[in-house]
Amino acid sequence: MTTIEGVSEIPFWKGHGTRNDFIVVPDPDGARSLSAAEVAAMCDRRGGIGADGVLRVVRGSAEPALAALAPEAEWFMDYRNADGSLSETCGNGLRVFARYLVDSGLAVPGRLAIGTRAGVVQVDVGPVGDVTVDMGLPEVFETSFALVGGAKYEGLHVSMGNPHLVCVTDVPVETLDLTVLPDVDMAVFPAGVNVEFVNIVDGAHAVMRVYERGVGETESCGSGACAVAAALAVRAGVSAGSWQLSVPGGELSLTIDAETGHVLLRGPAVVVARGVWL
């Protein structure tokens, strides 16, 4: 059996939100400092358990450095990418994180304030079922474009903290070749951009595929779904509303709150296994 230096066994849950999958590592007392190598080993899809990332569950009060980032939150989501690097936050991950807190008995259903490296996030989680994450205020910028297979798609530049280019098109998104990075205007997106391709089904329902920068096509992208909602609102000339968004990994519901202007991302959070990493 594998042992990691000084740590013999690490309890974990595995779950996913619209097929963006995570290993949840409970560590309420902050007793477990997961190294980048440990995270990468756990996320390795053949040599390990396999996941897009690790969500370490730590009580903010147990780690002052984390508490300083989100002092109001009882629980902090220490998000690590599959390669072990740190990341600010993740909309699909927050749903799984909140579901874990409730299913494990660490939190009661209701509104939870969850700490992340991007600050405190409000999450609504019931005793079972879908979870809603307040993804904050979108910022809408100018139009730009993406090139796929020589064809040009006009899009809207939206920031959800990270950059998105939302391209609404009549070309069926399932026909697009997203095996290669779409070309974008590097003067507008010097740090790259996540590109969403969207078909409108009707005023309340759209279909999305997404190319995530640095990753490739994924089955879901929480912030990308929110950027789509913002673009659909601009297109409809409204400042609030609700949309259903079909992504390859499942179904998401997006609401732009009339009062705050925040985008609320609602979707599934499914726990599929519990275990011990050896």
Add this chain to the structure above:
Amino acid sequence: MTTIEGVSEIPFWKGHGTRNDFIVVPDPDGARSLSAAEVAAMCDRRGGIGADGVLRVVRGSAEPALAALAPEAEWFMDYRNADGSLSETCGNGLRVFARYLVDSGLAVPGRLAIGTRAGVVQVDVGPVGDVTVDMGLPEVFETSFALVGGAKYEGLHVSMGNPHLVCVTDVPVETLDLTVLPDVDMAVFPAGVNVEFVNIVDGAHAVMRVYERGVGETESCGSGACAVAAALAVRAGVSAGSWQLSVPGGELSLTIDAETGHVLLRGPAVVVARGVWL
């Protein structure tokens, strides 16, 4: 949480042999009939645990239909592919299966007779470390060829129960583009073939990459490694010997036994997690 019809929780172990990974499902009493849909859900790398296949561990005496396939074996490896379909056997899987039997206390270290849909297989497993599987007699046929990127590679047709084409070449195997199926002579291989590309390092050590029919390039192929040993023996004009074989997923040792002519496949079997599928 996910529940599968009528089955609330399924205990499992996860492990791999040279990065060919498996979910081991203990079922000594044959009480658990895993449906194809359940296996596919567990093997799903994002929506499930993720693996190349499931190894159900069942006592032969508990399931007469399986016992009939391998009456001498106490334990039967009910191997399922990731899509839920049945499969005969798997060299890398047998190592993990045997390691599970010993680590879980179901068998004592030593020589185990393990039942498979291809008959009884002899496995040598110690209290820790690598595991050796008797992969049986190779059959060597004529030479043939594979085409990769327009270049022709001569190879030897070897059967280990399943068909292989072993191409020894001076072209560094790491430079080959194995993202597409190599072209082969369909008159020789009407049902397709697994193609191994091999660089000889010295008389006792070679490097292999493999394209598995129906799958694509994989990091390891147990029967492919055995076919390589048979081809290296033919090349060296010997009927027995030992070779170390480096595959993308790790290191394997192959021995052709002087007495039986059988190929013995020795390699790692690593258990990385234990848990419960919900």
